Amino acid sequence: MTAPMLEIRNLRKFFPIRNAFGRHTGDVRAVDDVSFSIERGAVYGLAGESGSGKSTIARMIMGLETPTSGEILIDGESIASSFGTRAHGKKVQMVFQNPGSSLNPRRTVGQSVAVPLDAHGHPAKDRARRISELLDMVQLPPNFAERFPHELSGGQKQRVAIARALAVAPKLVVLDEPTSALDVSVQARVIDLLVDLGRKLDLTFLFISHDLSLMRNFAGRVGILYRGKIVETGPTADVFVNPQHDYTRLLLASVPVISAEEEAMRPKIPLIDGEIPTAEKLIEIRALNTKNSFNEEQPG
Amino acid sequence: MSETLLSVRDLSVEFSTYGRTNKVLHNVSLDVPAHSQVALVGESGSGKTVTMKAIMGLLREPPARITSGRILYDGADLLTMPAAERLKLRGTAMSMVFQDPMSSLNPVFTIGDQMGTILKYADKRLGRGRGRSERMARVHEVLEQVRMRDPERVTQSYPIQLSGGMRQRILIAMALLSEPKLLIADEPGTALDVTTQAQILKLLKDLVEARGLALLMITHNLGVVRETSNHVYVMNKGVVVEQGPTSQIFDAPKDDYTRGLIAAVPRLTGGMRFGQAEVTR
Numbered sequence: 001m002t003a004p005m006l007e008i009r010n011l012r013k014f015f016p017i018r019n020a021f022g023r024h025t026g027d028v029r030a031v032d033d034v035s036f037s038i039e040r041g042a043v044y045g046l047a048g049e050s051g052s053g054k055s056t057i058a059r060m061i062m063g064l065e066t067p068t069s070g071e072i073l074i075d076g077e078s079i080a081s082s083f084g085t086r087a088h089g090k091k092v093q094m095v096f097q098n099p100g101s102s103l104n105p106r107r108t109v110g111q112s113v114a115v116p117l118d119a120h121g122h123p124a125k126d127r128a129r130r131i132s133e134l135l136d137m138v139q140l141p142p143n144f145a146e147r148f149p150h151e152l153s154g155g156q157k158q159r160v161a162i163a164r165a166l167a168v169a170p171k172l173v174v175l176d177e178p179t180s181a182l183d184v185s186v187q188a189r190v191i192d193l194l195v196d197l198g199r200k201l202d203l204t205f206l207f208i209s210h211d212l213s214l215m216r217n218f219a220g221r222v223g224i225l226y227r228g229k230i231v232e233t234g235p236t237a238d239v240f241v242n243p244q245h246d247y248t249r250l251l252l253a254s255v256p257v258i259s260a261e262e263e264a265m266r267p268k269i270p271l272i273d274g275e276i277p278t279a280e281k282l283i284e285i286r287a288l289n290t291k292n293s294f295n296e297e298q299p300g
Numbered sequence: 301m302s303e304t305l306l307s308v309r310d311l312s313v314e315f316s317t318y319g320r321t322n323k324v325l326h327n328v329s330l331d332v333p334a335h336s337q338v339a340l341v342g343e344s345g346s347g348k349t350v351t352m353k354a355i356m357g358l359l360r361e362p363p364a365r366i367t368s369g370r371i372l373y374d375g376a377d378l379l380t381m382p383a384a385e386r387l388k389l390r391g392t393a394m395s396m397v398f399q400d401p402m403s404s405l406n407p408v409f410t411i412g413d414q415m416g417t418i419l420k421y422a423d424k425r426l427g428r429g430r431g432r433s434e435r436m437a438r439v440h441e442v443l444e445q446v447r448m449r450d451p452e453r454v455t456q457s458y459p460i461q462l463s464g465g466m467r468q469r470i471l472i473a474m475a476l477l478s479e480p481k482l483l484i485a486d487e488p489g490t491a492l493d494v495t496t497q498a499q500i501l502k503l504l505k506d507l508v509e510a511r512g513l514a515l516l517m518i519t520h521n522l523g524v525v526r527e528t529s530n531h532v533y534v535m536n537k538g539v540v541v542e543q544g545p546t547s548q549i550f551d552a553p554k555d556d557y558t559r560g561l562i563a564a565v566p567r568l569t570g571g572m573r574f575g576q577a578e579v580t581r
Binding site for chain 2 (some may be wrong): 049183184187188212214216217218251254255256257258259261262265266273274278279
């Protein structure tokens with residue numbers, strides 16, 4: 001039995017709240033006791049809305065933020081010792097949401113991809129070959145190395161960002177909303193590419209997104225984050241077909257869908273004063289009515 | 301058959317920059333009947349926003365130039381009528397719900413100030429007189445229509461004191477201030493979380509139905525199209541490639557582009573196969 005590619009144990013990150021005198025008056029519990037693991041070669045989806053803590057988790061895995069407590073193990077090794085070092089960067093890389101701002105506009109594509117190569121001591125003689133190899137992996141022609149980001153489309157820029165993340169041959173790739181800035185048809189092709197690369201290079205993906213429809217089709221397992229806690233986790237199909245937590249149900253019910261089959265699959269959420277309730281309200285009401293009376297499905 | 305409130309006929313628009321001319325709309329025609337919900341859907345660069353701007357008279361000319369076509373509102377051509385006449389319609393008979401609740405509100409004025417000002421100038425254009433207290437009464441009324449719980453407090457708030465969902469509600473309220481017949485919504489709720497977006501779309505739909513408004517929804521999200529409209533126009537590269545009742549477009553799309561677009565949308569039911577074929581660029 002090999003260790004999972006990524007294992008997170010009781011991870012916490014609290015940000016202190018200070019009053020005007022700098023006195024510590026409380027904490028924002030951005031990530032509160034989160035545990036999950038990703039098997040080698042798998043795609044794990046982390047879904048949640050803004051403020052749920054998904055980006056904080058990604059930042060801690062990347063070594064950009066120190067956990068308050070808890071452990072992060074990559075390939076069986078705790079990252080605490082290699083925090084923020086090159087060795088850490090070799091294991092895990094990240095693809096950011098907006099390729100328009102994550103690529104330096106004054107660097108050519110080749111220069112951008114070369115940054116991690118140089119930083120990790122890739123032989124300079126081999127650099128050009130490796131760059132065209134990487135561009136080929138993301139299905140861009142080698143002459144793109146000479147181009148600047150403004151000459152590329154959104155999908156092409158995101159491919160460059162993927163090539164840059166793969167430059168040091170990491171085992172784990174954190175995808176933070178990799179396609180939310182792209183058109184749907186382009187999104188489909190980028191996800192296609194990621195799946196293809198994952199298989200060829202034996203990559204493990206942590207996929208962070210608020211797009212549940214995309215998650216259903218891409219991630220094998222999902223965790224639903226709400227206010228810093230994972231409220232529900234399991235194989236994607238199970239969580240989507242039979243959601244247990246109110247928040248998961250509300251999220252699923254909120255997704256705009258394009259077919260009757262999907263519509264039938266969405267949980268029905270009771271309206272409150274003619275409105276779809278907020279998550280806080282729904283959970284609050286559920287706490288009051290622990291009886292099943294509330295559970296009766298009403299047309300939403 | 302209800303009468304057509306807004307009718308765009310053979311609209312063509314080109315942009316001239318640095319001596320080069322790009323034609324971005326090619327004979328676009330669309331109809332929004334009164335009391336109907338129509339969606340205009342397309343990816344980035346399809347021309348949906350240019351169409352919207354041409355309708356609202358927000359195109360900057362130059363660089364833009366309307367080379368042909370007519371835009372009829374209630375039978376009158378917006379493009380040939382005197383500017384003063386057009387101004388009377390804009391923001392009053394037809395108004396817009398903007399996309400980004402962060403940048404569409406002025407951060408240094410309270411919501412009440414901003415809404416009052418809109419109403420004041422709308423009244424002025426229409427030659428209506430209304431005192432400050434009457435205006436505030438109308439502001440409160442509209443805020444209640446968008447189901448804001450505490451209109452008194454909201455009018456005294458600055459935009460940063462409100463959540464994204466509340467700000468989007470304010471933008472809808474602003475559009476409703478002078479009782480328009482036609483609402484043009486540009487990607488409402490796309491900047492928000494899914495649960496908040498669902499609330500906003502529901503609110504918009506309820507308002508449009510309850511008040512008998514016509515809605516032109518401009519979006520790239522096919523899910524939003526299906527939830528909010530009964531007739532769809534699909535745009536690609538400045539051309540309306542397909543149009544029809546919403547159910548027909550989704551169940552039996554005829555155009556290749558529409559078909560591809562629908563196929564690219566991931567489904568909640570799963571079953572989309574990624575990484576099957578070697579991708580061709």
